[in-house]
Amino acid sequence: MSDILRPDSRELRDGLYRLYREFFSQAERNRRWSLEDDIPWDQVNPHISPAIADVVESFCAVELYLPDYISKALPLIRTNKGWSWFHANWGYEESKHSLALGDWLLRSKVRSDEQMADMEQQVFTHEYELPQDNAVGMLIYAMVQELATFVHYRNLRHKVDEEGDPCLSRLLGLIAVDERAHHAFYRRVVQLFLELDRKETLEQLKRVLLTFSMPAVHLLADSRRRVAEVRELGIFSEEIFFTDVYQPVLAALGVDHRELRGPKGGRKSTVEGEAG
Numbered sequence: 667m668s669d670i671l672r673p674d675s676r677e678l679r680d681g682l683y684r685l686y687r688e689f690f691s692q693a694e695r696n697r698r699w700s701l702e703d704d705i706p707w708d709q710v711n712p713h714i715s716p717a718i719a720d721v722v723e724s725f726c727a728v729e730l731y732l733p734d735y736i737s738k739a740l741p742l743i744r745t746n747k748g749w750s751w752f753h754a755n756w757g758y759e760e761s762k763h764s765l766a767l768g769d770w771l772l773r774s775k776v777r778s779d780e781q782m783a784d785m786e787q788q789v790f791t792h793e794y795e796l797p798q799d800n801a802v803g804m805l806i807y808a809m810v811q812e813l814a815t816f817v818h819y820r821n822l823r824h825k826v827d828e829e830g831d832p833c834l835s836r837l838l839g840l841i842a843v844d845e846r847a848h849h850a851f852y853r854r855v856v857q858l859f860l861e862l863d864r865k866e867t868l869e870q871l872k873r874v875l876l877t878f879s880m881p882a883v884h885l886l887a888d889s890r891r892r893v894a895e896v897r898e899l900g901i902f903s904e905e906i907f908f909t910d911v912y913q914p915v916l917a918a919l920g921v922d923h924r925e926l927r928g929p930k931g932g933r934k935s936t937v938e939g940e941a942g
């Protein structure tokens with residue numbers, strides 16, 4: 667990794683701090699929401715289809731790995747104030763997402779207290795490991811993952827609206843806006859990486875895009891069934907990844923996909939299919 671892309675370089679400390687202050691003031695002004703006041707809990711639909719309830723449970727479980735997402739990333743970035751402060755704020759927002767999803771599972775009565783306790787227990791028997799071995803690679807991974815997560819929530823919300831659950835719909839809408847804001851922050855940072863060292867950033871971007879999979883899903887019990895349900899409902903698939911994540915990310919960064927071609931090429935994803 668070049669010196670300029672080290673988390674403690676002057677350029678990255680100044681740049682990340684500036685971007686974090688912009689992100690934070692915008693979040694405080696326009697995006698904060700309350701679990702108690704902003705979600706119509708009296709409008710849950712207890713008859714929602716089991717497939718949707720299962721997907722909400724899967725998303726909730728993925729959000730439950732928060733202690734690993736935070737504790738494993740912070741040591742990589744602790745010398746960079748803007749970067750680590752962002753991560754702390756990100757952790758607060760993600761913790762709210764898992765509370766909201768868990769509360770919906772209980773209030774709609776699609777899951778019992780015992781089932782929720784079992785799921786939490788299962789989550790903590792496995793540890794999530796970071797998919798990239800350096801801070802720049804992790805930030806690029808996070809940029810892609812946040813957009814993919816936004817797409818998951820947006821598409822699930824469309825499914826929910828076909829059946830009707832104003833509570834879940836509102837909650838998914840609020841979460842989707844947060845995920846999009848996380849993606850936008852990371853994208854600005856990646857633009858800064860590209861300005862500072864385009865060659866190294868493209869190398870890391872290529873590694874991330876060619877091996878991308880969603881975090882922690884493989885750690886969950888019944889992970890194959892969970893991935894299949896998400897695909898069958900049309901919420902996410904290799905094709906959706908390509909059109910709604912891969913292509914928009916490259917377009918927004920001004921990167922031609924031919925710049926990412928390596929000697930071997932081709933995506934090595936956990937989901938079958940061709941991603942160009």
Ligand SMILES: [Fe+2]
Pocket residue numbers: 729759760763815841845
């Ligand atoms: Fe989230």
Ligand SMILES: [Fe+2]
Pocket residue numbers: 760812815844845848
């Ligand atoms: Fe997020």
